[in-house]
Amino acid sequence: MAERSYAPVHVSQEILDRFKKLPVATIWNHVMKDAGVPLPFMEGVRPYTPGKRLAARARTLRFLPPRPDLMAEVRQGENSPEYRAMARCGPGDVLVADMMGHPRACIFGDVKAVQLVMNKADGIVTDGAIRDLEVMEAENYGLIIYAKDRTPYGSSPWAEPAEENGDIQCGGALVRPGDVLVGDGDGVVVVPSWFAEECVAIVEEHEAVEAYIKQKIREEGVRPGKYYPPTPEMYAELRTRHQQSQR
Numbered sequence: 001m002a003e004r005s006y007a008p009v010h011v012s013q014e015i016l017d018r019f020k021k022l023p024v025a026t027i028w029n030h031v032m033k034d035a036g037v038p039l040p041f042m043e044g045v046r047p048y049t050p051g052k053r054l055a056a057r058a059r060t061l062r063f064l065p066p067r068p069d070l071m072a073e074v075r076q077g078e079n080s081p082e083y084r085a086m087a088r089c090g091p092g093d094v095l096v097a098d099m100m101g102h103p104r105a106c107i108f109g110d111v112k113a114v115q116l117v118m119n120k121a122d123g124i125v126t127d128g129a130i131r132d133l134e135v136m137e138a139e140n141y142g143l144i145i146y147a148k149d150r151t152p153y154g155s156s157p158w159a160e161p162a163e164e165n166g167d168i169q170c171g172g173a174l175v176r177p178g179d180v181l182v183g184d185g186d187g188v189v190v191v192p193s194w195f196a197e198e199c200v201a202i203v204e205e206h207e208a209v210e211a212y213i214k215q216k217i218r219e220e221g222v223r224p225g226k227y228y229p230p231t232p233e234m235y236a237e238l239r240t241r242h243q244q245s246q247r
Contacts, residue, residue, distance in 0.1 A: 004194070008178050011057055011196045013092050016180065018200045019055035024186045026203050026210075034202060035195040042171025042188045044101070045127055045146050052144045054183035056094035056122040058175050058190075060168045061085040063099050063107070063128070063159035074162050082108060085164035089121035094144070096175050097161075098168035099128025103149040105158040110135040117141050125181055125188055127171040128159070146188050205235070212238045 019027070024041075031040040061082055064070060074081055089095050095116060097107040107124070109132035116124070123144030124130070129151035136143060148171070155161070167176050173190045175181070180191040191199050213227045213234060220226075227234060 006192075006194050008176065008193045009196075010178065011180050011193050015196055015200055016055040016057070016092055018204065019180060019182045019191075019196075020053045022182070022200070022203045022207060024182055024184045024189045026206050027182055027191065027199065028189045030199055030202050030206065031189060031191055031195065035192060035199070037174075037190075037192065039173055040190045042125070042127065042146075042173050042190070044148050045125065045171040045188050046148075047183060047185060047187075048130055048133060048145045048147055048150070049123075049143070050185070052123075054094065054123060054125070054144045054146065054181060054188070056092055056144075056181055057193075058096045058125075058177060058179045058181055059085055059088040059093050059121075060165060060175055060177050061095060061097045061107070061161060062163040062166060062168045063097065063105070063155060064162040065100075066157060066160040070162060071160055074160060080161060081164045082112065082161040083115065085161075086112075086115040086119065086121070088165060089116055089119050091120045092122060094122045094181055095124050096168065096170050096181065097124070097126040097128060098170050098175075099126050099148075099155075099159055101127045101148065101171070102158050103129055104151050104153050105129060105155045106131045106151050106153055107155065107161070109154075110139070110141070113141060113143065116143060125170060125183070127169075128155075129153070144183070146183050206230070209235055209238050212241075 129149045130147040178193040
């Protein structure tokens, strides 16, 4: 077996679209088990735009506790870190903000988020809070949003946007620029870019064998434990049936 490369790669839109059809729970299982990532799931980060599936490349923004010397360095008007981070976002990208897990501090509201809309970015993920959701809904921003909570506050006095395009944590998971974030009603899982193409194929087959198992359970009227969890033999049986159907 060839040694795995951990070099970051660009993940195509075709791979992202395939991830949108797959459940976070199964993806989490295989990122942990097959890629060796112990904490790929963002704890406490939940959907605020129900019914919208997320699968997008991460563009990162890190907040830090405010201090006069830090603010003197990072507050640079339109060249401030949050605007540079959003400028990296386009179709297939999501802004991921490390808010240190603070449930009151908001990364920004509807005015700053206009930049993401203009760039046709997919959305926002943060382990902080979000505000102005009704405004974004009424004005059809179309952003997919995952956050820890809702708030009327801004980021002050808890946090200051300080660094962009670097490694961050979000909800306890490591996020590196270009990683794939997949979100559904369960929350958000981080797929390293170097594992994304392999992961989507593994999870697609896992979902296919589980669908096959459910069909067998119903047809035979047996307890799920007869076939579940999937065994190598069950995978082999499904592959054989697939090959036969292709003849």
